[in-house]
Amino acid sequence: MTGKFMLSRRDLLKTSAAGAAFGLASAAFPIRAARAAAATVGFIYVGPKDDYGYNQAHAEGAAALKGVEGISIVEEENVPETVDVQKTMESMINLDGASLIFPTSFGYFDPHMLAMCAKFPDVQFRHCGGMWNKDKHPMNAGSYFGYIGMGQYLNGVVAGHTTKSKKLGFVAAKPIPQVLLNINSFLLGARSVDPAITCQVIFTGEWSLAVKEAEATNALIDQGADVVTCHVDSPKVVVETAAGRGAFICGYHANQSPLAPEKYLTGAEWNWAKVYKMFVDDLIAGKPLPNFTRGGLADGFVKMSPLGPAVGEAARKQFDATLAEMMKGGFSVIKGPLKSNKGAVVATEGQAFVETAIELESMDYLVEGVVGSTA
C-alpha cells in the first residue's frame, strides 16, 4: 500500500457517511459545536501511567487538571512510538473532540506528531522534549520540558552525607546528554559534601528492562555502592532491589518513597501539574499557547520528594541551604575548574554554565569522579 492512497478506517467511514444526510449532520458539525464551550485535552503515555516513573509523573500532572472547570481530559497509555500514536491522536481529535494534545514521549514527535499537526491545523500539539524549532516546525506544534539536573544535584548532596563507603551508584538507560547531565549533577552534589566521593554508573542500554536494572543495581551494591539512584523510565525495580540489599535510594521522575519508606532519602520529581495548568489557563483565556516552554526547580517545573527519615541533620541543613540558593535562580552545577573523567577540561576556572545554557544540551562527557564510559 502506498502512503498516498492509504486511507485510515476513520477517514473511510467519514467519507462514506458524508453521502448520507444523517452522516453529514451528526458526524461533522454538532460534535464540534457542542465542545466549543468546553475544551478537551488529550494525554498520551508510552508506558503504564502508574509506573512509579516517567509516565506516572505525567499522569499526575494530567490528574491535577480534573478539577478545572470546563476542561475534560482523555488519556491513553501504553501507546508505542509508531503509527499507533497517530491513530490515538486521530481518535482523540475526531471522537473525543480534543483541541489540545500532549504526546509525552520523545519518539512521538517526528514523524507522528508532525503528521497530525499538518492534518489538523486547528488542533494544538505540545510535545514533551526540546525538539520544536521555529524555523522547521508548524506553529500549532510546540515543546515543553524541565531542567531536572539540579534535582539530581540535591539528591547528590543528601547522598554525599549519607554514604559511608564514599561510593555511589547510578543505573542509567542510555548515554544521552540529559542522562549524562543527571549523572554528573548527582556526583557534583555529593562532591560538594566530600570531594573524595566517586559514583559508579551502569548503562542498561534500554529505557525499561526490569531484569537488567535489577542486575545492575546488584552489581553496583556488590562493588560497595551504598546510595543508589537511577535514570530509567520506571525506577520501581531499582528502588526495590536496592532497598532489599540494604542500600539507600534517591528517587527520580516521581516519588518512590512508598516502595522503601526507610531507605528513601529524597528524589528529583517532575511537577508537570504546574506546566499543564499553565497551558490550560491560556486555553481557557483564549490566549495563544506558548510554543517553547522550559523551566527548572526555581520555576516550579521540578520539585523534590520530602526528605526521608534516614536523612541526618547536617544533610538536611545543606539540602535546605542549597535549595534556597537554587530558588534564587542563576545556580550553576557545571562550573570550572572541572575536568571530564578522561582528563579533558570541560569548564575552565571562572566558567559556569547555568541550567539553561545551550552547551549543556550537547553534553558528551562524564565528570571526574564518575566511573563509567559514555560508549
Add this chain to the structure above:
Amino acid sequence: METTDIGLWGVPLAMLGGAIRVSTPFIFVSLGEAITERSGRINLGLEGTLVFGAMSAYAVAVMTGSPWLGLLAAALAGLCFGLFHGWICKFPKVNDIAIGIALMLFGTGLAFFFGKPFIQPSAPDLPAIPFGAWSDIPQVQAALNVNVLFLIGAALAVFLWWAFRNTRVGLIVRVVGDSADAARAMGLNPNTVRLLATGVGGALAGIGGAYLSLYYPGSWTERISSGQGLMAVALVIFARWNPLGCFAAALLFGGAGALGPALQSVGVTQGYYLFYAAPYILTLIIMIATSSPSRTLAGAPGELSITK
C-alpha cells in the same frame, strides 16, 4: 550497611549470582516447552502465559498475603492457557504456531487488563534459602541467596530427563511426538497426550512468570518480561529438547546476562552493548556450528511442524 571490597572477584560472583537469579524463568518455561515439543506440538504462546502467570501470581499474593497461593494461581492460569492451546490445535488443519502467536498476544493483553489495579500494591516475596550464610562477605551472601523455585527447577530438569527415558509416561510422550501413526497403532490418542503435554507446559511457564513477579525482580509491571518466554522457546531447540540441556542453557543465559552490568561495575565500561549481545552471539555460534544441511537437528521430535 557493611561492605567489603571484592574488586574483580565481583565479575565471576555476579555471573554466578546472576545465573541463579535470572535463569529461573528460563528454566521453567523451557522445561515446559520441552514437554510440549516432545509431544509433537509447538506452543509459541508461552510468553503470554509467562506474563499472565506473573500478573495472576502477584494479584493473588496481594489479595491473600500468601506467595504460595500466588504461585498456585499462576500454575493454574498457565494450565488453562496450555489446555486451551491444546484443545484448539486438535482440530484438523489448525496451525499450532499461529495459535501460539495469537495466545501470546491474548495472554499479554489479558494480563495488562486485569493487572492494572495491582501495579501499585506490594506483594510478599517467595522465600529464599541463604546458602551463603557460611561466608561473612555480604556480596557472597547475596549471590548465594537461592530461591526455592530455582532448586525445584533444577530437580525438575533431572527428573524429566530421567522420566523421558525410563518411564511409561515419558515413552508415551516421545512416541506421540515422533510418530502419530505409531502412537495410534499402540492404541494411544495423540490429541489427548498433546493436550495434556501442552497443559503441563503452560503450567510450568506460569510458574516461571510467578518467579518474575514474586521474587526477581519481584514486582508486577507491564514491562516485567523482556522476552524471557520467547527466548526460552528458542532455548529448547538450542538444548536439543533435552531437559538437562535446557537447564544448562538457562544458566548460561542467566550468567551471560549478568556479565554486562558486572563488567561495568568493575570499570570495564567500553562497548557494553557488545556484552549485552553476548548470549545471542553465543547462541548463533553454537547453532551454526552444530547444524548441518544434510540431516535434521539431532533429537528433534519427528512430528514437530517445524521439522516436518
